[in-house]
Amino acid sequence: xxxxxxxxxxxxxxxxxxxxxxxxxxxxxxxxxxxxxxxxxxxxxxxxxxxxxxxxxxxxxxxxxxxxxxxxxxxxxxxxxxxxxxxxxxxxxxxxxxxxxxxxxxxxxxxxxxxxxxxxxxxxxxxxxxxxxxxxxxxxxxxxxxxxxxxxxxxxxxxxxxxxxxxxxxxxxxxxxxxxxxxxxxxxxxxxxxxxxxxxxxxxxxxxxxxxxxxxxxxxxxxxxxxxxxxxxxxxxxxxxxxxxxxxxxxxxxxxxxxxxxxxxxxxxxxxxxxxxxxxxxxxxxxxxxxxxxxxxxxxxxxxxxxxxxxxxxxxxxxxxxxxxxxxxxxxxxxxxxxxxxxxxxxxxxxxxxxxxxxxxxxxxxxxxxxxxxxxxxxxxxxxxxxxxxxxxxxxx
Numbered sequence: 001x002x003x004x005x006x007x008x009x010x011x012x013x014x015x016x017x018x019x020x021x022x023x024x025x026x027x028x029x030x031x032x033x034x035x036x037x038x039x040x041x042x043x044x045x046x047x048x049x050x051x052x053x054x055x056x057x058x059x060x061x062x063x064x065x066x067x068x069x070x071x072x073x074x075x076x077x078x079x080x081x082x083x084x085x086x087x088x089x090x091x092x093x094x095x096x097x098x099x100x101x102x103x104x105x106x107x108x109x110x111x112x113x114x115x116x117x118x119x120x121x122x123x124x125x126x127x128x129x130x131x132x133x134x135x136x137x138x139x140x141x142x143x144x145x146x147x148x149x150x151x152x153x154x155x156x157x158x159x160x161x162x163x164x165x166x167x168x169x170x171x172x173x174x175x176x177x178x179x180x181x182x183x184x185x186x187x188x189x190x191x192x193x194x195x196x197x198x199x200x201x202x203x204x205x206x207x208x209x210x211x212x213x214x215x216x217x218x219x220x221x222x223x224x225x226x227x228x229x230x231x232x233x234x235x236x237x238x239x240x241x242x243x244x245x246x247x248x249x250x251x252x253x254x255x256x257x258x259x260x261x262x263x264x265x266x267x268x269x270x271x272x273x274x275x276x277x278x279x280x281x282x283x284x285x286x287x288x289x290x291x292x293x294x295x296x297x298x299x300x301x302x303x304x305x306x307x308x309x310x311x312x313x314x315x316x317x318x319x320x321x322x323x324x325x326x327x328x329x330x331x332x333x334x335x336x337x338x339x340x341x342x343x344x345x346x347x348x349x350x351x352x353x354x355x356x357x358x359x360x361x362x363x364x365x366x367x368x369x370x371x372x373x374x375x376x377x378x379x380x381x382x383x384x385x386x387x388x389x390x391x392x393x394x395x396x397x
Contacts (some may be wrong), residue, residue, distance in 0.1 A: 011097040011239075012197070018262040020240030024233065025266030028139050029273030031229045035079050035222050038143060038285055039233060040135035041087070041311045042126040042336055044080035047071050049337025064347065065127075065340035079226045082214070086230025089207035091316040093231075094238030096200030099193050103321040114171060115324045118307025119314075119331020120338070122300050125158075126311070127339040128350070129296025130287040133244035133310045136297070138263065140285070141376070142270040144278075144368050146357035147289040149375055151297040156248055158301020163252045166305050207231050234316065243313035245304040251383065255390035260383050268376050275369050278360065290354025292347075307331065 028039040050060040050071050060066045075081035095101045106112050126132035129151045131140050137155065140148030165171070207227060215224030236242065247259040278284050287293075304310045307328045309317060314325040314332070360368035 008197070011094075011200075012099070014098065015236070015240040017240045017242060017259050018265075020236050020242060021259070021262040021266040022269055024138070024236055024242070025142075025268075025270035026273065027229060027232055027236075029142070029270045029277070031083075031226075032139070032143075032274055033277040033282060034225050035229075036282060037079055038135060038139040039083070039229075040080065040131055040139065041084055041315075042123065042132045042332065043069055043135070044075070044078070044084055045123065045311075045333045046127055046336040046340055047078070047081075048075070049333045050340065052333075053337070060340070063340055063344065065343035068343075069340075077223075079222055082223050083226040083230035083233075086207055086211070086227040086232075087234035087237075087315060088319060089203055090231040090234025090236075091238040091319045092234075093200040093204035093207075094235050094316065095320045096196040096203065098239070099196050101196060101319075101321050104323060106324045106327070110171060111324055112327055114166075115307050115327040116331045118303045118305070119328040120303070120335035121331075122303030122307055122310070123332035123335025123337075124339045125296045125299025125301075125303055125335075126332075127296075127336045129293045129300060130351075132300060133304070133312065135285075136287075136293070136300075137244070138267060139270070141267050141372070142274040143284045143286065144271075144275075144359040144372055145284065145286045145289075146359060146362075147287045147293045150289055151293040151300075152379075154294050154297030155301035158298040158303075159245075159248045159305050160252055160301075161298075162302040162305025163249055165302070166308075167253070204231065204235075237312045238316035238319075241316075243309060245308070245310040245313055248301075249305050251386045251390065255387055255394065257383050257387040261380065264376055264380050264383070268373065271369070271372050271376070275360075275365075279365065284358060284360070286356045286358045288351045288354045289357045290351050291349075292351040292354075295350065303335075 032038050046065070046069055050063075050066050051074070053060055060071065072078075073081075075085065106115070122132070126136070129136050130147060131137070131151070133155075134140070136148045136151040141152065208231070211224040211227040211231070213224075214220050214227060218224075242259070244263070247263055250256040251260060274284070304313075307314070309325055309328055311332065314328040317325040318329055358368070359371050362368065363371050
């Protein structure tokens with residue numbers, strides 16, 4: 001009984017982001033080893049856009065991007081599809097366990113357009129750069145694909161300019177302050193808390209049952225494991241409030257860098273695990289290093305700051321009832337689909353004529369491993385420099 005009470009208390013509160021990000025690094029490594037792919041979401045969002053167009057009789061199967069991304073099947077038969085279902089289930093469980101569900105509308109129309117346009121820019125940039133904050137950053141870098149490093153460098157530049165624009169008075173909320181005689185007591189409905197916790201538990205158990213059904217009845221271990229991993233990813237990002245946007249935006253707005261440092265540590269942990277799986281024969285995911293990742297990184301970094309959230313951030317905030325992030329998610333899908341539409345025209349110049357650079361092939365297996373860790377160390381130092389620079393400027397104001 002005491003164990004159950006302790007477990008309930010743990011599931012009801014927020015988790016520390018640093019161990020959470022390290023756990024994500026470990027989980028993403030095993031996800032790669034078991035399923036053969038990496039933890040990514042915008043590729044599947046692009047397929048959702050393609051399926052939507054198919055409803056109107058548009059044949060997207062001839063589009064080069066959908067041939068590359070393989071639009072065969074549906075959300076219930078693809079590894080990425082069931083993983084994202086699991087992610088949403090994990091986010092839902094976390095939100096209800098923490099009594100963190102409340103319907104919230106955007107404060108004004110500017111926020112609506114900000115979320116939509118920022119989401120479109122981020123979605124377009126993510127797919128142009130062959131991945132978002134996951135496939136071209138958190139899980140792309142441990143794959144030893146140099147495109148992920150270039151994307152990351154320009155993503156940070158995009159974040160910087162996104163901060164400059166987002167902090168403009170035009171985008172600031174116009175809230176009228178009111179003087180009150182006393183503080184309003186916080187409402188606490190114990191019955192509501194219990195109902196929410198029960199609903200969260202039901203959602204999490206349901207997704208586990210579904211995963212077991214896929215493994216033992218459908219006889220698809222990969223699909224079932226993808227759903228279980230997805231539920232774990234969703235639960236962790238929601239309970240620890242992991243948002244890659246805030247991780248790097250905060251460096252330029254408040255000087256806080258704890259989450260950014262934790263993300264680098266998480267990638268360092270994942271790098272060794274992914275290296276081990278590659279040495280055992282699992283092929284790495286390597287993409288083109290061309291102007292596409294430069295432009296894509298800039299657009300993605302700018303877009304996520306303008307929108308107020310990345311792909312992970314909008315998913316758990318959307319299930320918490322924040323309508324603004326429903327709009328961001330729709331914008332992501334629109335932007336990704338727009339990229340698929342123009343891909344055949346721009347890809348020869350920006351992407352497919354450029355090399356796929358695998359650090360393990362360029363420097364040898366162990367040389368590539370050392371090179372990746374060396375770049376991670378430089379990345380960590382960069383974060384420290386940016387943090388100190390902000391704090392120095394703050395003291396001189």
